[in-house]
Structure formats: structure tokens, C-alpha cells
Amino acid sequence: MTEQKDTICAISTPPGVGGIAVIRVSGDDAIAITDTLWRGKRLADAASHSVHYGSIVDAQGDVVDDCVAAVFRAPKSFTGENVVELSVHGSVYVQKAVVGLLVEAGARLAEHGEFTRRAFAAGKMDLAQAEGVADLIASRSRAAHDIAIKQMKGGFSRRLAAMHDNLLELASLLELELDFSEEDVEFASRQKLHAQAVELRDEIHRLAASFDSGNAIKEGIPVAIIGPTNVGKSSLLNALVGDDRAIVSDIHGTTRDLIEDTVNIGDFTFRFIDTAGIRNTDDRIEQLGIDRSRQAIGRATILLHVIDAANPQKADWLDSIADNQHLVAVINKTDVASSQQAADMIPAGTTTVEVSAKTSAGIDTLRDTLTGIAQSLLTDPGDIIVTNARHRQALLNALLPIERVITGLTSNLSGDFIAQDLREVLHHLGSITGTVTTTEILTTIFSRFCIGK
Template identity: 45%
Template sequence: MLHSEPIAALATAPGIGAIAVIRVSGDDAIAITNRFFRGKDLTQQPTHTAHFGTLRNPDDTIIDEVLATVFRAPRSFTKEDVVEISCHGSEFIVRQILQRLVAEGVRLARPGEFTQRAFLNGQFDLVQAEAVADLIASDSDASHRAALTQLRGGFSKQLIDLRQQLIDFVALVELELDFGEEDVEFAHRDQLRQLMLSIRRVLHPLIESFAAGNVIKNGVATVIVGKPNAGKSTLLNALLNEEKAIVSDIPGTTRDVIEDELFIDGIRFRLIDTAGLRSATDKIEAIGIERTQQKMRDAALVIYLFDAASISTDDLQAALTEVHESGKPYLLVGNKLDALDTARKQQLEAVADESIHWISAAQHTNLDALRAALSNRVRTDAAVQIGSAVVTNVRHHDHLTGTDNALARALDGLDSGVTPDWLAMDLRVALQHLGELTGQITTDDLLDSIFSKFCIGK
């Protein structure tokens, strides 16, 4: 696979811009580009060098002045010969250059084909290849760090090493099958047990990190709930610093779900304002309240907001019971601090018997402290370790879980003294999952499914 048909694609975002970059990779990529490049002879230039010149039509008219950067195999992203053409960011110029490349025998690249070639040529494993797409799509410090950790090897290099050790043991177990009548044991069971336990110790934190990884990748679904007129829409507007939701003294103003995003300390929070929790007075409000309850069930974090100036102690106790029953992580937030005296605060704190975050959404009082509390609530979750190896991909989670389940069955088999053929069967399942996870075992359908989600030029 080190030399294959040349492909080309626009590597920068489509549209008008200062510059555009067209990537060409594959067999004779440098020589093909050199056919209509006027400047230094690109075929004679060393790798990792950039050269100014012009690209020409067959009639020798100029398409554009460009900078051609040469990367020679295997010292390129794809491990093939690569030329990156930096031209002016005109859609017309880009089309002209791509048409000239096609006329010279280059094929337009499929989505993700450059990264797919890099994987197939051994530049990195499949987990790292998928991290390329995650890095491009990252929109927060947390998602960027998670993708970068995976791109640099993350957990996959460790799993590849452990898989190889497991392969060695499986080979010995299967060798025992050839001597079934002689009752020999080539694979020392105690050593095999220790290896499987070691692999599971690596797997368990990764599996448990998936909930946090999903939050990092997709944002923290944070639902603001409470009674009508508690100030939920005012709080949403204050946190976003814009008039996103309609604010009114009329109870039940918010009848549908309103969403927007807020970044705090590199973490993306998906803030969701909801209809007030109460008995509905009409069909439309009932639908809004049902959506509120559904959002609470789906939320990663709940902000329960109450009007501290008017809520009764019984209502506060009932609210706490409702939040506890949801089973969701939450922050209890008391609004309208400006209307409270010390005695009233102490009374409500005694009823709640837990930390209350006091704010005034209308006056923007203590909002910075609330933002910090939101960030800390996520970061102190045992699974969220920003910058450490976390699992953000469903495919990875499924294979890690499958590996762990197979190893658990194999350990149970050791305890019950199963025959080598049954033991080998579970070990092979574990090897299959690990191999598919890292890309050591692949199918065309799997690769097409993964890389088809990439952008064309990557």
C-alpha cells in the first residue's frame, strides 16, 4: 500500500478565502504536479520543502501563482509522495487546478481517503485515525485535549501491547489441543490469569470514562428546571449574556424547550431552558411540561432554580424530593437573593440541609460563582479527568466492553476448570474485539463506515 493511485482533494474549507490548499497523494504525485508547475523541478527537490511557481494550462496560460510543498514517502501524512498546493482561495481557481490534476490521471479523493491511506500504510492505528476527525470537530478545550490524547496514542498503544501478550498465551492454549490425550499444559494458568486481570485493570477505567467522554464530545446537557416565575429564562439570558428567552411576569411564559451553548473552563455546556413544573392549565402547556420532564430524564446535569423570596419550606422540601428521585447530578440554586434577609436564607438552608447557590439572575449577582460551580460539578465527577485518556467513541466503548466480558468468562472458566478449547474460544473473542478496536483486524465495510464520515480533504 505504500504506492497507490494518485488522489487529490481540497484540504481547506470550501468557499472564498485568502488561500486554499489542495492535497495530492500517491504514486507519481510529485511528477504529475510537476508537469504543469513552472518553477523549480519538483521531482529534484528534497522532502519538506516549499517552492514558489505558477500552474499552467495546456496552452501555457497561467492558472495561478502557487506555493508547492513537497513531502516524499514515507515522510508524509499518508506515507506516500505528497504535494500540497497553496493557491489563492478562489473557487474557480480550485476547480481549474483539480481539473488539471484529473486530466493528468489523478482521481478525486473520497471522504477521509488520505487518513485511510495513512492508517493502511501504518502511520497510526485505527483509534488514532478516528481521533483525526474528532480533533477537526473539537469545539472546546476538553474535546480538543481528548482528541489530541487519542491522536498521540492514548490507550491504544497499551492495548496493542497487551493484546500481543494475550496472543502468545492463546497460541499456547491452542497448542494444548493438539496434545489433548496427553494432559499437558503449555500455558501456565496463573500467568494467564494475571495477564487477563492486568488487561481488565486497563479496560475498566476506560469503560467507566465513556460517560465523561460522551459529555466532553457532545457537551454537558444542563437543564434548568423549577416552578413558573422562578427566573429560569432570566438565568438563561444572564448566563448567555443575550436575550435568548422571553422574560415575563406571567406564569408559564416558556412553553417549549430553548437551548443554547455556554463554554466554561474549556467545557461545553448545552443549556436548556424549560417550561415551569406545575399542573398544566391547557394542552399546549401540558406538552411543554412533559418535554421538561423528558429533558430532566435525559440531562447530564440539572440546575434546580427556585424563587427564594416566595417559596414555602414545604415546596422546597417537595422540590428536593423530586430532584433526588430523578437520580441526576444537580445544583440547587436560590434566585432573587436581592430580596432576601439573613434569617430567610438561614431558614431555607436549614430545610434544604445541603449547599444552596445563591444568585440574583436579574441583577447578575454571583453568576461567576455559579459558572464555577457548574465547572467544578463536572470536573469533580470521578470519570472526568480533562486531558487524560477517555473514551469518546461508541465503537471503542462497545469493543472495550466486549473484551472485558470475554475475559470475565475466561476467568470464570479458569476457576471452574474448563477444557482448553472452551478457554481458547473466549480468549479468541477478546482478541477479536481488541483487534477490531485498534484496527489490527479490519473489514472493508468497517473502514468505509469510519472514513466516510471524514471530510473529503482529510
């Protein structure tokens, strides 16, 4: 794979006006190109990792802005190439003018994620770490940030490397067995190899399964607010997000469609989904809304089952809840009615919170209950959690051949067949960190990054 080595430039700070904007230049000629529009101490003479005050001038020699240039020389830079970072005043005009001058001087506008792609090509980080950088930039909560920074710092990559080593050891033990097969000597006990393969399979399985929680933490944990009409679901959404997000009225069937809002509580981002009240209806539009409510049940990590204390009713959808979903019964309107009758209808063992969406009584307790559940999604806070769909797919792809390895070892299959399956496992795990990859895969991954990253 050949990576282009031309010099690229881009505005690395967000679009719009700010106090300062950073323009990044990277490539063999980054320093020489910047020097052509630089007035101040020649950057070509500057040491690596040094900062300089000077001006940017246009073709006529007129000053566009005063700025600070930071110089990083290859290979000790983010991309491994010569890099100049210009901190200019954050005017949109200045930012565009400086980029325009850099392009006139021979740089090219960077594509999405091109700086990080070059860092990957230079071996500064592997693919999983590069994706961690993107997740870190996108993180909105402490929990999402913690997972991203662990990935960026190589936590996941180290775990994969350990698995890679174990697989190689398995393969080499099998090869030994093959080399001496004529002599009828068994070098590695198949039982031991089997135990090792099972351990690897369980690890791959655990990592793949952690995606559901990981993705929920990254994107916002989906919490569906479900119940009959008029129980106060929309009022509860408004109380939880602290805003008049959904229309509230005493008319049954007010909410017709899913209404979502995202809010941070504690270390987590939650995505609340208010739904149409479930009841029998002849109204076609309302029925379409109720169908969506039932679909929302299937997609939620947490279900808030809202019950009206003054008018508790049985729910027909409780049976459809999956094992990995968390149910919380929320008895609402406790400001006007006793919760006793409602509590009697809730299946034993269900987490129950009594609230009044109207007065906000109990809402803090409900928030605590939600963060408690979110915390439990991180089974072991120190453990690796997969948040990237590409990584999960690669892990699932690796599960099939590792299962074949296990069956092969129990059924005394010849070592060379097993070794072939082992290689396939290695291939899929390697695709996560990018030891095996193609230009198309790289282009797809980095196109999701922002320009200037």
C-alpha cells in the same frame, strides 16, 4: 484488502475565501500530474520535504495563480504516497480552477477522509489515531482537544496494545497447560490467571464507562435547567450564555419547549438546556413541554435545580436523579428575597449556589461550580478517556467473553474453551485500532471525515 493507488486531490482548507487555500494531491502520480500545470522548477526533480515557488497555468498557458508547492515523496508523507500540497490564493475561483486542472490532468477528486484512510492503509497510524485526527479537528474546548490529541498521538492505542499483550500471555499460558495436560503438570496457577483476567476485565469496564464523561466533554456537557414555572430558569440560561437566548416573562409557563445553547466556560464546552417549568396543568401543549423537561432530566450530566428565593417549592423529580448525575441547587432572585427559606428546603449535602439571574450576582460562582464538576468527570486527568461510540461498543463487546474467561477459570473449564473466549476478546479490542476490520467498517468511519482530510 486492496486499497486503490490512483492519485487523488482535494481542497483541504475550509470552504470559502481565505488568505491562502491548500490543495492536496496524493498518489503515485501526484508529482507528475502537478508538473503538467506547473511553471517553475520541475517538481519531478525536487527533493522530498522541499517547497517551491511557481505558477499554475491552464491548458492555454495562461497563469491561474502564483503559488507555493510543497513536495513530499513516498513513503515519508502523511499518506505514505507521493504528496504535493499547493498553497494558492484563497479565491473560490482559483481553488476550483486548480482542482479542475488537476482532474483534467488525471487526478481524481478525493472522497471523505480518503487522505487519512490512505495514511491508515500505509500503516502511518491506526484506526483509533485516525479517529483522533477527526476529533482534534472538531474539538471546541481545551478539554476536548486534550483528549483528542492524546488519542491521535497513540495514547489509547498503546493502552490497548498493552492489554493485547496481556491477553496473548494468558492465552499462551493456557496453551502450555493444554500441551502438558496428559502429564498432569500445572504450569500456570489458575489463580494467577484468574487475577490477571479480572484485572483486564476491570480495565475494559473502566474504559467503556469513561465514555459517558468523554462524550459529554467532546460534544458539550449537557446541563439541564429545571424547576417550577417562573423561578427564573430562562433568565438563568440567558445569564449563563450572555445572550437573550430565551423569552423571559412573569407569566407562568412561558417556556414551552427545550431551548439549547452551547458555551465554553474555562476548559470545557457546556450545552445548557432551558426547560418548561414543571407544574400541574390542563394545557395540552404545556404538558408536552413538561414531558420534555422530565426527559431532559434523564439525559443531563449536570442538573441545575432552580429555586425561587421568594417562593420556594418542593420538587417531585429529585428522586429520579441517577448516581452519576450531578445536582446543583441554584437559589435565584436573591436580589429581592432572603435565601434562608429556600436553603431550608434543599436536601443536606447538595451543592448550593445563590444567584440573581437579573443582576448576575453569583453567576461567576455558578460558572466555577460547573467547571469544578466538569473537572471531576476527568477522574484522573492523565488517564485514557473513551469519546468514540464505536470504541465503547467494541469494549462492551469484549466484556462478555472476558467474563466467560473469568467464570471458566474459576469453574476449572478446559483450557481450549477459555482460549476461544480469549480470542474473541482480542478480536473486539483489535477492531478499535483496526488490526481486524472490514472495508465496510472503514468506509463508514472515514465517510464521517471531511473531504480533503
